[in-house]
Amino acid sequence: MTSKFLNSSFATHNDDNRWHYFSTTPVFIGSTPLGGDYPIRLQSMTNTDTLDTNSSVLQCIRIIEAGADYVRLTAQGRREAENLANIKKKLHKAGFFTPLIADIHFNPAAAETAARIVEKVRINPGNYSDRRASFIKNELTEKQYNEELERIHERLLPLIRICRQNKTAIRIGINHGSLSDRIMTRYGNTPSGMVKSAMEFIEIFRAENFNDLVLSMKSSDPGVMIEANRMLVRFMQDEGMTYPVHLGVTEAGEGEDGRIRSAAGIGTLLSEGIGDTIRVSLSEPPENEIPVAKKLAGFFPKRIAAENPAGKLSFRTPPHKPAIISRIRGPLVVADLTSRSFIDDNSFAEAGYNIDKTTGEVTGTDNSADILITNRLPGEMPRDGFIVLPFNEWIKNRNAGRCYPLFSSESYSESREKSDDLNLVFSGPDYNIELIKKIDTAKSLLLFQFDAEEERYAADIFLNELDEHNLAFNIILNPVFSESDPENIQIKAAALLGRYITDRNIAGICITNKKGTGIKESVSLCFSILQSTEARITRTIYISCPTCGRTKFDLQDAVKKVKSLTAHLKGLKIAVMGCIVNGPGEMAGADYGYVGASEGKVHIYKGTEPVLKNVPQEYAAEELLKVIEDDQTSL
DSSP: OOOTTTTOOOOSSOOSOOOSSOOOOOEEETTEEESTTSOOEEEEEOOSOTTOHHHHHHHHHHHHHHTOSEEEEEOOSHHHHHHHHHHHHHHHHTTOOOOEEEEOSSOHHHHHHHTTTSSEEEEOTTTSSSOOOOSOOOOOOHHHHHHHHHHHHHHHHHHHHHHHHHTOEEEEEEETTOOOHHHHHHHOSSHHHHHHHHHHHHHHHHHTTOOOEEEEEEBSSHHHHHHHHHHHHHHHHHHTOOOOEEEOBTTBOSHHHHHHHHHHHHHHHHHTTOOSEEOOOOSSOGGGHHHHHHHHHHHSOTTGGGGOTTOSOOOOOOSOOOGGGTTSOSSEEEEEOTTSSSOOHHHHHHTTOEEOTTTOOEEOOTTSOSEEEOSSOOSSOOSSSEEEEEHHHHHHHTTSSSEEEEEEHHHHHHOSOOOSSOEEEEEOTTOOHHHHTTSOTTSEEEEEEEETTTTTTHHHHHHHHHHHTTOOOEEEEEEEEOOSOHHHHHHHHHHHHHHHHHTTOOSEEOOEESSSOOHHHHHHHHHHHHHHTTSSOOSOEEEEOOOOTTOOSOHHHHHHHHHHHHTTOOSOEEEEESOTTTHHHHTTTOSEEEEEEETTEEEEEETTEEEEEEEEGGGHHHHHHHHHHHHHHHO
């Protein structure tokens, strides 16, 4: 079988204007259809032992009662697959008829067994027929490559037959880092490689006239996940395909980190009209995932992208910032302190600054706002960071040092006095492009403020008009929220700003919340969003899986312990993974890994290589820290 898709190529960015909303053809998962104009479906996955019927049933019920449309369970072997029948029977007896999904890795026999029982089976092309990736080159001739495709085709035929007979849908689930050596050798561990892997399986299913398919492209890196899904949709459009798309950021983590990382990736695609079902992967009880998914789907519901008149974003941040702030690497963080009548030590502390108790000196940290907008000049000027004052105040204090003016576009145009180094110009959705044209782009930042709920796509319109007029501004986006729930603003801000940061459309962010969130929370949230998108790394990045029935140790406790021991580190990526089925691959890009090996035992990884094996969990986190410290000492 020679694949007609093997030599097709993709752009790596959304470089055309073909979709405001990717309309898919519904696929029935049991009695709950997915895709088309149906709502975005929510799902989670159990982390119980699938052979433990009662525990699995109780957890399924908790997930369903939280609002899930589907529940997924791992079936690592035939026995687990067979027990899905008992779980399903007990759920039905209790009055719960939510469709079940079997999650399969490495075991076609388990998939074939489960397909007779559940409503959907998820298979991973990276390991359904291929062996576990060993991250070594596997150079094949065209003849050998096509023979491998023929072998895979033959191996899929029994599953296709069973699914057709039982009206069971299939999810082709591609995971970054979980591609076969065959794919990685030819296409790399890349978004392109992910899409190529999916294409091979799609072609096999279509050759057998089986189209009850759902597709997913997942990664722990939101940027990779976003790019892979965009490429997948473009490929489907080119080929006239309309399969529903499942969205998720794998190993997102727990707490604020997990919510922000998931929202940045999933929210970006939902805002572009991509996505029919979502799973938020948190290292927490699985029922905790559903409220987060519900908030994401509520913020960017189906067809909302059709309301965006701007279409695709062509604007990109210019390569240079104003010279005075060019030393700051990555997007800027701006803090709005104008609600304060005066700026004291507490205000600086909330904005992330250190205050020397003896001298009173104010110094910046890795997590302090770069620019502080205030109404009055502080009594103590920070040694780091920049103070921005309304123009009338700046005129009186322009010689104070590290102090710069805030203009409206109108006042900037009218004023004869401007800073030679840095001007912050405020604008919003009612901007006048003729006034914007008069602003010196080399010495100015443009802060664009808009209502996060009512004017969700206002920034797109503005950025595209700047691009049409060849105006290369450094833009600070400032969405304004009215949220009293901290989780709401975490999810919504990350979902809204994630795509602008990932696509390098903007030079910085400022988050304003009219109620509930103080300066400290807003500044911290800005840095967390930049960290989750890896646009600006100011602390350690943690990725951790949500666990499943394959996990044989307390992963949630392990995550907390690893974080507590390594929180002082900066710039590293540390992964905590439940099992070796996906761990070594799906933590691709991590510097170090803590990966479940067997009951209560852990392997410690450096990159993709295990350096310590079968370490008891009781002191595995300490062993991980020793490995890291030994490496840091030897540098």
